[in-house]
Amino acid sequence: MTKIxxxxxxxxxxxxxxxPELAGEPHVYGHHELAGTEGFAPYEHVRDCEFVSYPEPMTGCSAAADGSFTHRITDNEYDLERTARIRQDLGNPGRSPQSALSLRDKxxxxxxTEQTxxxxxxxxxxTxxxxxxxxxxxxxxVVVKPVGQGGSREIVVLHDDELVEFARRHWRDGLMVEQSVEDPMYHVDAVIIAxxxxSVASSGYLRSCPGAPAGEKASSLQLHPEEKFAARLEEFLDQVLDAFATPEASAYHLEVLHTPDDRLVLCEIASRVGAHRIPQLTRATHWVDPRRTRLRQPVGLPVPSGPAEAPEQRGSISVVPQGRPVGAPPRPPFERIxxxxxNQAPAPGAKPANSSSHPCFVTVRGADLDEVEQRAPQAESWLMANLVEPAEEAAGTVAGEVIRT
Incomplete structure (x- = not known):
């Protein structure tokens, strides 16, 4: 019997x-207090889950004694090393601790990847x-960032004369610096199972995620898989992955810079499904659910494939709180949404700290990339003009509402 x-x-x-085939089987140790956990076996909310060792002996050593768990998985980038250690200790297949570390430490x-x-x-x-x-x-x-963070957390971009102010901050261990490249940035989101x-989806950022803490909108447009540049980005993904020891099944979120002299340059790669709006954008454009696909194969369940041809192209826009108390605006009154x-995670008005600090997002549909590029700014302008101020925030909007036209 499968127990995960x-x-x-x-x-x-x-x-x-x-x-669904494993209804009642998953033993879930959660970072969040989840609602609707009836379909799980034991569910336990672990406070400060990323920073305490409790899930490790519970899913590893104790399970080894009676052989109760056949699989141990995570969909959290920050738990890659932990689950890799458990698998290695128990002789289970999957990504090794060294491979996990090489994809976590920036x-x-x-x-x-220097050789590939x-x-x-x-x-x-x-120092x-x-x-x-x-x-x-x-x-x-230059860009200063922690080597082990994600989602643009704690990233600082330093320009002339800002080094002195940065030096007034508390120094922390585990930092790196890189040259800031003001080139267009793309992200490639893949689920690869041998x-x-x-399944590979390539998208171009309208604005890059590092701008989120400053109040910029994080937006991207998904490229049609038949476009030559999409194929080129997929080839670059393979080039990057050639440097790593990769398991048979995994998901990847790659960020790539396109230089003025037409070179592709690695920004970062993570072994996870793209966060927040990216899975929705992929489902809408490719009819593939990357999270569901990523989780099913390692536990031996069939993986559905998407259509032979992609439908219309889409873009996504995330609106951030701008550092003042605001709530999500109403649903945009456009058929093309x-x-x-x-987003129920951040508190209204919370100062944006990372690329997930947005009260809402939309996906915009168009017949081709040019049409999406025209429609996305219109939706963005409407959302920004209709942010809900605290006094107005009584009605709200239903989370997860889907509008199909």
């Missing part, structure tokens, strides 16, 4: 729906002297 232990990071995860990640794919210049930081030396060699702007299954969803 899941270390979960999704506040709206529904494993019973994603794994400086190690770039060092690993170019990256912007970078360095690990032990502020390392930072000043890097700036002296490369000039401004042998034979491959495919999906509208209110």
């Amino acid at each position: 232990a899941v270390i979960d990071d999704g506040p709206k995860s529904d494993y019973a729906a994603m794994l 400086e190690m990640m770039k060092r690993t 794919a170019p990256a912007a210049r970078y360095a690990r930081l032990e 502020v002297s390392d930072l000043t030396g890097f700036v002296a060699e490369t000039g401004y702007p 042998p034979g299954y491959r 495919d999906h509208y969803e209110v």
Whole structure:
């Protein structure tokens, strides 16, 4: 009998729906207090799950004694190393701890790919002297980031004269610096299962995620899979993955820079499904649910394929709170809005700290990329003009509402 232990990071995860054949079997240790957990076996909310060791012995050592768990999985990037250690200790197949670390530590990640794919210049930081030396060699702007964070958390872009102010902050361990490249950025989201299954969706950012803490909207347009540049991005994904020891089944979120001299340059790659609006955008454009696909194959369940041809193209727009108390606006009154969803995670008015700090997002439909590029700014302008101020925030909007036309 299949019994799976899941270390979960999704506040709206529904494993019973994603794994209906295993109804009642998943043992879930969650970062969040989930509603509707009747389809799970034991469910336990673990406070500070990322920072405590409790899930490790519960899904590892205790299970080894009676052989109760046949699979141990996570859909959380920050738990990759933990689940890899458990698998190695118990002799289970899957990604090794070293492979997991190479995809979590951003400086190690770039060092690993040096032989297969170019990256912007970078360095690990032990002291502020390392930072000043890097700036002296490369000039401004530079990007300082923690090697183990994600979602644009704690990223700082330094321009002229901002180094002094940065030096007033508390220094923390585990930092790196890289040359800031002001080029268009793309993201490639893939689920790859050997042998034979491959789903790859390429998108271009209208604005990059690092701008989210400053109040910029995180938006992207999904490329048609038959476009030449989409094929080129997929080839670059393979080029990057050639540097890593990869398991038979995994998901990847790759960020790529396109330079003025027509080169592709690695920004980052993570072994996870793209966050927040990206799975919705992929489902709408490719008819593939990347999270569901990623979770089903490792536990031996069949994986449905998408259509032979992609439907109309789509783009997504996430609106961030701009650092003042606001709520999600009403549903945009446009037929071209495919999906509208209110984000229940951040508190209204919370200062944006990462790329997930948005009260809502929409996906916009068009016959081709040009049409989506025209429609997306119109939807964005309407949303920004209709943000709900605290005094008005009584009616609200139903989370997860889907509009299909």
